Amino acid sequence: MGLKDLFFPDICPVCERLLVRGEKHICTECLSDLPYSYFWNCAGNPAHSLLSENILVESVATLMIYRKESNWKNILYDFKYSGDKSIGRYTSGILGKKMVQGGLFNDVELIIPVPLHPLKKWMRGFNQASVIACELSAIMDVPVAENILKRGKYSISQTLKDRSERSKGVSGAFYVKPGEKIDGKHVLLVDDVLTTGATAKECGMRLVEAYGVKLSFAALAFVE
């Protein structure tokens, strides 16, 4: 045990028990109970239906599905707000492998992370969706395009608003950088979590309406 382990022991974010030798990121017991969505095998899953309300969406996958009060939300919290990129990469790696095995995403040509507003990115130090996108890119062997989809308007933290306010908050917030050649491509839009779908739909609409892209979506969690 090194000095780091003594002062900052590794703890399972789900059950908060100390990790033992051989366990990484999530304890064995929680890992065996991971609330897999199995969406990567299943066209027309609930997340797909949610995003398909206004636009044509090819395929939608998330690693997990859980209710708001579930301890699995700690994974996203540690990743996004405590800056634990390793847990983000680890869970994205599991998702990427499932997506490749499922076969629904095998013709994806470009991965685009949902952008953070530059001010938020500056405060957080990184865009969590980009971390996921990079991990998926390595596993799926598809390039990431970081700077095609842009975010223009600052929006108050999504968590503070109800559903209708959230939709208003993101409306018009995204645009595609002029001159980008993405017409007709199969694009995988990536975010950390899918809740109301407002952000994903807004981004998706920009890509589908203006550029006729074939749109798919992936996130670590679908929150019921």
Ligand SMILES: [Zn+2]
């Ligand atoms: Zn655990």
